[in-house]
Amino acid sequence: MFYYKNNELYVEDMKVADIALEFKTPLYIYSKSHFETQYKKLDEKITRRHLICFALKANSNLAVINTFAKLGAGADVVSAGEIFRAKKAGLDTTKIVFSGVGKTPDEIKYALENNILMFNIESFEELEEIEKVACLLNKTAPVSFRVNPNVDPKTHPYISTGLKKNKFGISHTQIVDAYKKASQMKHISIKGIQFHIGSQLTDVSPFFEAQIKVAHIMRELLSLGIKLDIIDIGGGLGVVYENEKEPDLDQYANFINEAFKDFPDSMIVLEPGRFLVANGGIFVTKVLYRKQNEGKNFIIVDGAMNDLIRPSLYDAYHKIEPVVKKNAKKITADIVGPICESGDFFARSREIDSLERNDLVSIFSSGAYGFTMASNYNSRCKPAEVLVDKDKVKLVRARETFEDLIRGETI
Numbered sequence: 205m206f207y208y209k210n211n212e213l214y215v216e217d218m219k220v221a222d223i224a225l226e227f228k229t230p231l232y233i234y235s236k237s238h239f240e241t242q243y244k245k246l247d248e249k250i251t252r253r254h255l256i257c258f259a260l261k262a263n264s265n266l267a268v269i270n271t272f273a274k275l276g277a278g279a280d281v282v283s284a285g286e287i288f289r290a291k292k293a294g295l296d297t298t299k300i301v302f303s304g305v306g307k308t309p310d311e312i313k314y315a316l317e318n319n320i321l322m323f324n325i326e327s328f329e330e331l332e333e334i335e336k337v338a339c340l341l342n343k344t345a346p347v348s349f350r351v352n353p354n355v356d357p358k359t360h361p362y363i364s365t366g367l368k369k370n371k372f373g374i375s376h377t378q379i380v381d382a383y384k385k386a387s388q389m390k391h392i393s394i395k396g397i398q399f400h401i402g403s404q405l406t407d408v409s410p411f412f413e414a415q416i417k418v419a420h421i422m423r424e425l426l427s428l429g430i431k432l433d434i435i436d437i438g439g440g441l442g443v444v445y446e447n448e449k450e451p452d453l454d455q456y457a458n459f460i461n462e463a464f465k466d467f468p469d470s471m472i473v474l475e476p477g478r479f480l481v482a483n484g485g486i487f488v489t490k491v492l493y494r495k496q497n498e499g500k501n502f503i504i505v506d507g508a509m510n511d512l513i514r515p516s517l518y519d520a521y522h523k524i525e526p527v528v529k530k531n532a533k534k535i536t537a538d539i540v541g542p543i544c545e546s547g548d549f550f551a552r553s554r555e556i557d558s559l560e561r562n563d564l565v566s567i568f569s570s571g572a573y574g575f576t577m578a579s580n581y582n583s584r585c586k587p588a589e590v591l592v593d594k595d596k597v598k599l600v601r602a603r604e605t606f607e608d609l610i611r612g613e614t615i
């Protein structure tokens with residue numbers, strides 16, 4: 205929960221300025237109660253038997269994963285590294301679904317050893333590899349297939365995943381063959397079906413379109429004697445960054461009930477990432493310098509695209525406000541970082557309160573795909589992460605040091 209009181213930004217019961225003073229900037233600050241609220245909101249709406257598998261790629265800090273694990277969540281992972289994180293965070297590995305088009309044999313082995321809930325298989329060759337690794341381990345691999353339903357999610361092209369031009373999933377025209385093939389394999393146990401059409405959907409109707417197609421496939425499979433215990437409907441629920449309309453959760457839940465009414469016994473798996481965490485995080489950065497080039501204002505802050513890449517990568521909008529509002533006059537400026545790239549910006553031609561050196565600014569909606577997409581570009585140490593729970597402030601990842609930058613390197 206982030207809010208202004210007497211022109212000062214708070215996170216839960218704490219002043220953001222005080223936290224920034226203690227932990228320095230640039231800094232990620234998370235609100236535990238926001239995470240819990242979002243989880244419960246979704247959990248309560250879905251009336252069928254279900255499991256919420258938090259998509260760790262959105263925010264894989266151990267304390268964040270642990271927050272959801274304590275509420276009963278599972279995890280959607282895309283690498284063995286994320287399985288490792290989930291384990292370290294105390295999440296039950298039997299609640300993990302493993303997505304991704306390029307799982308390596310080592311990752312498949314690691315997942316099997318950790319008894320995950322299921323692999324979401326994305327190609328025929330991956331199916332063969334999983335059968336092979338499971339055979340070597342003398343295990344049975346629980347699987348579902350990710351179907352590419354060819355549905356337009358009407359979102360940013362970089363985060364659309366369910367169109368036939370995208371690399372994801374197995375085409376709906378081949379999916380039945382995939383199940384037939386899997387049903388012949390000795391070390392494969394067919395559990396479910398999965399789809400994920402894209403991210404940041406605020407209109408939920410494309411989900412329904414995909415669900416209808418998937419239910420159709422399920423009926424076809426049933427006629428072949430293949431019954432599925434799990435329907436994994438992916439993630440993709442959007443959030444408000446600027447002035448979007450929040451997704452209608454009642455409608456979302458109704459669509460699920462309607463589309464899959466012929467399969468009342470199957471468990472619904474959801475894979476939300478952004479919805480659970482985006483607005484539970486801010487990125488706080490400090491004004492280093494200001495300058496004007498031929499009438500154009502630049503505000504140079506100590507955070508950069510290596511810390512939060514969404515504006516540079518997707519031209520994504522993030523609300524930016526001073527941590528302490530001083531009723532200053534408004535100016536129009538580019539808010540940029542210190543990295544040697546013209547693409548290193550958080551906002552361009554943005555109207556913002558006139559700022560002074562050392563003023564703190566908050567970049568909102570940074571809890572999803574913020575820290576997880578950070579890099580060390582320009583040999584910048586990754587920022588610290590702090591989790592706030594009412595009046596308790598906990599450093600949940602220390603700021604990197606120079607030694608962290610060269611760990612593992614030799615001359």
Ligand SMILES: Cc1ncc(COP(=O)(O)O)c(C=O)c1O
Pocket residue numbers: 259262280303304365400402403404438439440441475476477478479
């Ligand atoms: C397979 C899969 N599941 C879940 C997610 C989480 O998406 P979101 O953060 O939009 O909920 C993604 C990312 O888009 C994904 O690729």
Ligand SMILES: N[C@@H](CCCC[NH3+])C(=O)O
Pocket residue numbers: 261363403404514572573
């Ligand atoms: N990284 C993207 C979301 C990608 C979703 C991954 N399947 C973002 O920041 O919006």
